[in-house]
Amino acid sequence: MKTGRLNLRISEKRLAKLKIYAESKEKTVTQLVEDWIDRLPSHKIDDSLSTPLPNQSDD
Numbered sequence: 206m207k208t209g210r211l212n213l214r215i216s217e218k219r220l221a222k223l224k225i226y227a228e229s230k231e232k233t234v235t236q237l238v239e240d241w242i243d244r245l246p247s248h249k250i251d252d253s254l255s256t257p258l259p260n261q262s263d264d
Contacts, residue, residue: 211238 215223227234 223234223237227237230237232240
């Protein structure tokens with residue numbers, strides 16, 4: 206499987222919270238993010254450009 210890289214800037218407090226949660230679930234932070242992404246609704250590529258994700262606005 207070909208992989209990509211995601212860089213994310215979050216506060217140290219949130220990062221620590223995420224790492225603690227991941228450890229408590231015996232998962233890596235990457236696995237948590239992948240699990241969250243996998244739960245997102247699937248859309249066609251064309252639709253994804255015009256359809257906001259849930260709880261997002263066009264602001």
